[in-house]
Amino acid sequence: MRLLVLGGTVFLSRCVADEALSRGHEVTVVSRGASGSPPDGARHIVADRDVPLPVALAGMDVDVAVDVSSRPSRVRSALAQLRAAHWVYVSSISVYADERTRGGGPGSLPLQEALDDDSEDPADYGRMKAGCERLIAEGAASHAIVRPGLIVGPGDRSGRLTYWVDRMRRVRDGDVVLAPGDAADPVQVIDVRDLAEWIVLLAERRTRGVFDAIGDPRPITDLLDDVAAGCGARPRWRWATDEQLEGVGVTPWMGPRSLPLWVPRPDYDGMMTHLAAPAREAGLLTRPIADSARDTLAWLEVTPDAARTGLTPDEEREVLDRLG
Structure with missing residues (x-):
């Protein structure tokens, strides 16, 4: 199979190329x-997708193209200039407008209004992904659309599961560790390597359809x-309710003073139960x-400048002290 990966040097797209x-x-x-x-063995074409693609790409014939972009302009340009028998477009569950309903997925949940133009506003990410999906659906004769949830594993630049791995490597037996929400709250993740392997499988099989790419x-x-x-590690979890976390100024999901993987319930139940x-x-x-x-920990050990998010050690101690 002749596979074209639009990207191929960072995290998911590199894993796809490797696989x-x-x-x-x-x-x-x-x-x-x-x-x-790029990984050893791959042909690398240097190109900026915000300008017309180079001659080496224009009209290139490939069996399958994999695109991870969130910018409609880039997807539109690729569809116009490349010839691929099949496309695999990597979207996101952020395209869904309903984040509350449990057990939803393609066909059962409404989508955000598609945005056909690029935007620099992070709040427009899901709408741009929806716009890219529409371009693929209209412009690719054969395609699969993959909507991942939270992607984790070695190389994760978001720092979300990495927060917990980093926290665990600092745990001494029996240390108290702040944990978010109700212990029974459902969550979902997908390892980047599993996702990449599946994307290549979809490419090999020329699978068509729209899928939420996530673990149970x-x-x-x-x-x-x-x-x-x-x-x-063997921590002792100190569970704190949504109300308790909000009361001491902890924010959900990611970013400064956040507790990654925490999303307020029931408003975001659907986000973690696709x-x-x-x-x-x-x-x-x-x-x-x-x-x-385990593998993320090994990656952290050799990547001291890996992205971090969430509470600092001092902030966690302060929150635990205030919660009592």
């Missing part, structure tokens, strides 16, 4: 080369216990969270 190469495919990656280098929902206490086990069965039936396999945590 395709390991399976014996001919891989071309397109990037500016500013964020990383599970109680957050189970996920955190598995993260701790993967890191060889229907995983269709993707699983289409070949998606997911590894144990403990393995993801």
